[in-house]
Amino acid sequence: MVAVRPGDVEATLSRIDPLRPVLLLFGPDTGLVRERARIFLAKAGEGSTDPFGLVRIDGDDIAGDPGRLVDEAGTVALFGGRRVISVRAGSKNIVPAVESLLAMPGLDAVVVIEAGDLKKGAPLRASCESSPRANAVACYADSERDLARLIDTMTASAGIAIDRDAREELMSLLGGDRLASRGEVEKLLLYVAGEPRITAQHVRDIVGDASALALDEVVDNALAGLSAESATAYRKALGEGMRGDVILGSVARAAQGLHLMRLGIEAGGSVERAMEGARPAIHFRRKPLVEKALRSWTAARLEKALLAVDDALLAARRNALLGPELAERALFQLAAAARRG
Incomplete structure (x- = not known):
């Protein structure tokens, strides 16, 4: 089984594993699913000069043509380098296409599949979790530690300090969706541009409803x-x-x-x-x-x-x-x- 444990997620997503070229990202936090997919796709395409090296496929398209995913994964990159494929699952069943992909010998491409909140035992999740060629990463709402790390990273990158009570206030207003949380912190940083530090009043003014x-x-x-x-x-x-x-x-x-x-x-x-x-x-x-x-x-x-x-x-x-x-x-x-x- 290769369902990635929560403590191993960061390490798993920090490198491209040639033995497990398929990555399934799923969960209720669609913002976190998309953020992790974006970062991993960028990592997979590092060093490539092929403008066509990244292929995006809608899941509903391959549901009606399961062989297309295998064909795309088996295509040699036009200008060399690694073939990278992004699949966003929709409402239709893509399990036959994914199972054919997982059974494909000599898979050199990296395939990232974004899905919604798949319950344990859901066919797509079960196929990837039971395959030695895939990693399945669940994306749940940020914990307090995750939110604190996000705030600290973004404020440090912007070069501005944040008061302790402001940090607590901000954490209480975030969560549920990673992209939404990141957007709120970005909005706050724009609001306080030129200020010496972020205060709780700043947070209430621009983030608090x-x-x-x-x-x-x-x-x-x-x-x-x-x-x-x-x-x-x-x-x-x-x-x-x-x-x-x-x-x-x-x-x-x-x-x-x-x-x-x-x-x-x-x-x-x-x-x-x-x-x-x-x-x-x-x-x-x-x-x-x-x-x-x-x-x-x-x-x-x-x-x-x-x-x-x-x-x-x-x-x-x-x-x-x-x-x-x-x-x-x-x-x-x-x-x-x-x-x-």
Whole structure:
């Protein structure tokens, strides 16, 4: 089996292995899949002067013509050097083409296959993992260590320091997609050009979604039982143009996430473990209020609260003029219920 372990990924992608010329990149983080493919393809083509040395093939094309991939891989480069082939899997089955490629004797070309989130046992993944001529690399959402390395590498390359609290703030806003994370850091670096260092305020100004942060303040205070703070944040959100029904929608989603965490706690887990395992990760500035909410509610009481929020949401959508008042009343009732807990 040649499914690459997470700890071996960097070493595997750092060199071209002539014994394993086929590389399958797959996983839910499509940005990371594409970034790793781009870097590996560039490495495979190093030293080549052939402008036609890199061939890109759409997976759906070879699904209808499985022999094409073998033909492309067996073609001798026009100006010498290594033949490099990039395949991006689509919605159609490319397993017959890949299996023919893996059975091909004397394969000199390097073939990189980009795929989506393939579950264990999926035919394409299983074919590559069971072949001694392929490496299969899973690309999952960046861990905290990965995000920290990405931020440190990019800020160091730009020659600008980043404050510790700014780094933590930035990490809490990234993740899920490598290319999106890289784009946000690049945007931040452009924003602070000429500044001596990156501060937390810089991060909030350019990376943090102001509307999302405002919603978090409303929702977290209500679920933690802090009526006055929630009301203040609610009026601020209304002043920024948010609708009452939109705010209640955020309340419902947050209550659902809280309910899942409470189920884990009531099954024997701890509050701390439930918060650490939350996806998406909880912003460090929100953690005190989320912890307070988790200790204020039970799963059963949250189910009743969710029904009440859903009723208020429906009423607010049906009556736009009364929407702000209906949402405010629902928030007060939610905070009162949290305090009773």
